[in-house]
Amino acid sequence: ARQGLPEVVYGSGKTPGQVVEVVRTLLRHNAGPVLVTRVDAGTAISVLRAVPGGTYDSEARLLVWRPAEPTGFSVVVAAAGTADLPVVREAAAVAAAVGIGVTTVTDVGVAGLHRLLAEQDRLRAADTVIVVAGMEGALASAVGGLVACPVVAVPTSTGYGAGLDGITALLAMHASCAAGITVVNIDSGFGAAMAAFRLSRVARRGTP
Amino acid sequence: ARQGLPEVVYGSGKTPGQVVEVVRTLLRHNAGPVLVTRVDAGTAISVLRAVPGGTYDSEARLLVWRPAEPTGFSVVVAAAGTADLPVVREAAAVAAAVGIGVTTVTDVGVAGLHRLLAEQDRLRAADTVIVVAGMEGALASAVGGLVACPVVAVPTSTGYGAGLDGITALLAMHASCAAGITVVNIDSGFGAAMAAFRLSRVARRGTP
Amino acid sequence: ARQGLPEVVYGSGKTPGQVVEVVRTLLRHNAGPVLVTRVDAGTAISVLRAVPGGTYDSEARLLVWRPAEPTGFSVVVAAAGTADLPVVREAAAVAAAVGIGVTTVTDVGVAGLHRLLAEQDRLRAADTVIVVAGMEGALASAVGGLVACPVVAVPTSTGYGAGLDGITALLAMHASCAAGITVVNIDSGFGAAMAAFRLSRVARRGTP
């Protein structure tokens, strides 16, 4: 794309034919990676048949052509439990496809602080931590207090009742007492990975 | 009162004359403690002049006559920072007035987990923990994971923006991943203390 | 679990394979009860085949292995009508599985006060009352005025329109004029039972 970001198509609600058309155009007119997010398996198979050379990650629901070379920039994607895994996987797969090294750390909810603390070193070694958390979103605050690197929080729509489909986690992450953490849209593993990509570009540039 | 709870008057919006009248009636027709919450200093002075024998706690904004004897039941009131102190004080003063032993533990926000963990033993020794927390309310989840006793969470209206005057903390505490924590109204130190009083009665009763 | 609470898995959205794996791990590494909530009948059958020794309560949608011995602590679960029964059953079954004696009292909505008053003695004999109520949630206030023991209110998502899928009941219970009642998440029979478990531990401990 014009300003230097990878090309990512939002697959939800598009027919295989529509996806094929846009992917072909992007592959022809750009040099870098081309991704399609939120693609179900049926659509993926049709599209890959028409536009070979891509790969499909069914857990992340992601199609990728021409993945980027690793840049040396690395993130940890941290989450509390199994419910948030689809979002964890979208974040991890998009990040990997745009050249970022990814480690995932799960089962570290704030109701079990000792498991979280046991991962401190891995969290501190990261260039950026992506925190994926539903329900009350408290994990973002706790991680923000443990590391000094950028923290990108992704609220998720898991849970029920007072969780309000992710709105509660989104608001709670913004109201967080941990200074300097930032937030992306509900369930947007994609958004967090793209935020990390922007970060990786600054890191590569370095500082005088 | 009829069913065994102490008599507590809601002072907000009442004139000194109205408070005097209701307190006199309660002192005459009941035997236990009589409390008035949310009383400013001016009103307190007028009321105490008219109904002697009471005491006023200006930080808790509480008037008390005939405080209860200590029952041996004890709570820890835990909070993250200075902003939530008025609510901490209301909870502590009401609890003390109805016979509960109170310890307060502050400066234990989730963005500083090590300070919180340093208080683990005190938290675990409590019969009940009252967690007072504004902003994202994450402290309730963290404490709920550290102790097995009852946890009563009080969301507070501190902070700004996405905190929505306490609504975010209230919803987040309900959506919490920590099992079995319960919640009272925003800023209601009073409500948490009364919940603790109800608990203290069961504890005294014991189990066969 | 580490801090003394029973192990409870949230079954919603998990495949039978995922449930089997987590249950096996918990049975191996812990001594007490292992529960899985929100399990449909099909999943339950597959899981029980793979991990024998458990039982399934289809009305409560609950799987249980190694239920706890009765502790002598007892709760009444009170509700207005048939619409709230699934939540009543989840509360009752989880409570029973963790060692609490359970009585259920239904058809006691506030629009029929005489039926509610007829149950006063049973309510007062309880160590704790769990009130399950949708729509306007008024039952919690009424019960809170009748008993001095802990009251844990569970708002439900039954009804339509202005009930806002349980949000109205949740807010109303918090705004309740009955002092010291506490609230858990919408439809969370599980949360109320775990709150009761925490209470039962304090009661067993007694007070000096």
Next chain:
Amino acid sequence: ARQGLPEVVYGSGKTPGQVVEVVRTLLRHNAGPVLVTRVDAGTAISVLRAVPGGTYDSEARLLVWRPAEPTGFSVVVAAAGTADLPVVREAAAVAAAVGIGVTTVTDVGVAGLHRLLAEQDRLRAADTVIVVAGMEGALASAVGGLVACPVVAVPTSTGYGAGLDGITALLAMHASCAAGITVVNIDSGFGAAMAAFRLSRVARRGTP
């Protein structure tokens, strides 16, 4: 007014001069009562000086000229506590000014059912019950279950936190399990009294 309702001016935000002008016009062009609601004492004095023959009720904040003859129709205005009294008084004073007999019954919150039940006979003798209730609004449900006459519920903005300035009570009253109760706007004692006036006209008409 054209369709048979009394003329009522909304005083809030109007200058004394504006009130004087509209009242003079209404007195000249109509025959029945003329009322101004939400008038503070200062404005009331100025207006009465300019338009003699009226009376001011400072608790109800109401100005009245040419009150109606009693019609024989009577309402009970019921409320839980002192906080809702200003709304109770507006309802009562407007109703009286349009010819309705009024009894007020206070201190009957649902957290004290026995006091409410003690008033059953008075409630059942009414042609209509106006229930004024803030916080969780449960009194409307309870009264709706005790009487078969029309029940008009007025949510109030008293309380704090989860009460959401009366929105919670308004929604809760709509979600009420008591059949056939109706609701007016938050704090609108005026609206309830006018609803009662409409009822009184049908009652006078009788049924063939």
Next chain:
Amino acid sequence: ARQGLPEVVYGSGKTPGQVVEVVRTLLRHNAGPVLVTRVDAGTAISVLRAVPGGTYDSEARLLVWRPAEPTGFSVVVAAAGTADLPVVREAAAVAAAVGIGVTTVTDVGVAGLHRLLAEQDRLRAADTVIVVAGMEGALASAVGGLVACPVVAVPTSTGYGAGLDGITALLAMHASCAAGITVVNIDSGFGAAMAAFRLSRVARRGTP
């Protein structure tokens, strides 16, 4: 029922077996009409087979046994268009079953004032007008300005977007500039009919 209202069962979410059981009990222990609302055709057929003597109105989705004798009290049910018809029918059928005479007036939205004004005489002849209106709910204000009898407004969940499934209409009806109109829950034709029943009892009683 105890206080003089007809017995009405909420059918939604109940199995045919549950409906049969409660209807049988009500028919045995009461003398008046027994109704079940929100019943689909399949359930209705099963129930009528098990409890003969009832009738099913498929448009109103209502089952009725022992309808009441006409009382001479009559309502007009007014609505703007076809989208609100199911709620109109529930209101009309419930009202008829409890002894109220019913006329329906449709196609009278405020965007076509002349059609509404053409119905003025019919509206003014009614003992009560039930206004069923979705979207912006303006019809309630307009009718409230045309008649002096009680107006019961039913907001409906029709429309899309800013209508918020009926919440907008509900709030708008409360904020209405027409004095003394009252409101029931979203889509609750039942609630409006029961409010009319309460009114009919007062009218029958008359005024001294």
Next chain:
Amino acid sequence: ARQGLPEVVYGSGKTPGQVVEVVRTLLRHNAGPVLVTRVDAGTAISVLRAVPGGTYDSEARLLVWRPAEPTGFSVVVAAAGTADLPVVREAAAVAAAVGIGVTTVTDVGVAGLHRLLAEQDRLRAADTVIVVAGMEGALASAVGGLVACPVVAVPTSTGYGAGLDGITALLAMHASCAAGITVVNIDSGFGAAMAAFRLSRVARRGTP
């Protein structure tokens, strides 16, 4: 301004010094009218002293320099009552300052349809109708049904309770059953006048 709209400064929250500076710059670099909205009297006096040649309309709270010549395009600004007058005045004064002919029609709320119908001819003669309405906003629907010209609706924050400071009127106007009416922000008389200005430009252009 670049694209052909008049220059309008939002005065709220600006110091007299800030207003003076921006007005001077605009007068120097543009040819047409320069307006400042939401200016209190004190600020206006200071600014006019520093930048002579302007006029201040205290009811509209508007400062104007170099008002436009009349264009022949004319609007009616219609409103229900006195409460909405400040917004009516802002709309009217801004429209006049940008060259539009303005008539105001007040006291035409939907609760008094006959007064509204009496103004039909004036409404139909307008090139555009601006409807200013708070509370339930129903006037927009009614006017939209009477005229075929553009209708720009301005919700206002007047009223209390369920009016939600104008949100209810805004949503209700969007959900309106009258086809093709458009809406601007709450209390934005300015926005409606600017919408009318855009319309006047198309009208002047004419159609081939």
Next chain:
Amino acid sequence: ARQGLPEVVYGSGKTPGQVVEVVRTLLRHNAGPVLVTRVDAGTAISVLRAVPGGTYDSEARLLVWRPAEPTGFSVVVAAAGTADLPVVREAAAVAAAVGIGVTTVTDVGVAGLHRLLAEQDRLRAADTVIVVAGMEGALASAVGGLVACPVVAVPTSTGYGAGLDGITALLAMHASCAAGITVVNIDSGFGAAMAAFRLSRVARRGTP
């Protein structure tokens, strides 16, 4: 219709029989175009068989009989991407059916300003621009700053999470910093087209 607008039926939720009946009546009693919006293909086929002479646009989901002659008035319908296309098509097809010339400009989201600026001339040549935009709705502000003609913004319900099904876009468009843009209901391509029709009538009329 009486006041000069075309007749448009809202097809959603209507049976083919209901549509046939209302279309027949409208064709008989009016002279101009008759439209039915939100019609699925199955219904359309049945209706066209019963009422010949119409056409069905499956992408716009629109049925049209007797389309209007072109009036010379023309609009541009602008949108960011593929997700908003169904709303774009409804706006375009309704506008064309009522005699308006339509150009559509897509792929002009604010995240790609250069594509938007490349369309400036086409946008400026329009008599009115209809902006269809979901998510954050920013396109309306950007277009409002580029053109001086009327801008009608249609928020759409596309996207997920914080988009709140179009509520965020609707509110954002109202809060827009671009002066004089107006807004219609979420997803209402129909509403925008009708607003354009009202505009076209004024334009035809011209100004003296």
Next chain:
Amino acid sequence: ARQGLPEVVYGSGKTPGQVVEVVRTLLRHNAGPVLVTRVDAGTAISVLRAVPGGTYDSEARLLVWRPAEPTGFSVVVAAAGTADLPVVREAAAVAAAVGIGVTTVTDVGVAGLHRLLAEQDRLRAADTVIVVAGMEGALASAVGGLVACPVVAVPTSTGYGAGLDGITALLAMHASCAAGITVVNIDSGFGAAMAAFRLSRVARRGTP
């Protein structure tokens, strides 16, 4: 602080005495910068008298002791207009105090795209862009499309009506079509500056 972030005290609601105490403690136990945000001038003067060596920025409302050395990392803080300036200043002053180079670019709202495009080079030269934007928050999307570096968006509470005190801008920024932009709390210039600080640390570290 423990994890490497500067110490920042939230001054709002603290007495001068409380601020003095916490600042003294922080200066004694830490080596880096100590900041106090949201301090009014009166408090600042008292505090500086008691704890010399600090400076007060009255527009940013910030107190600073021991500002950090410049790190070579630089941000652009971009905003649309004067209303958002206090937040711009807080962001800029906090960033400068923690060692970040700051340029501010104002008057670049999306309703004036050409002014924004004229700043493209400055925006692209930044290591990070902080976008401060109220009302509809569209500036964040536009900037996100112009640059490939990290974009931190700060919604502000400026404006009125549909802006909902910043909630609309916050939601709109999350729903933005620009990939990888992140968001902090409403009005939190502080939060954005701290996010930039976290970024600056990664940049300094570089990538292998």
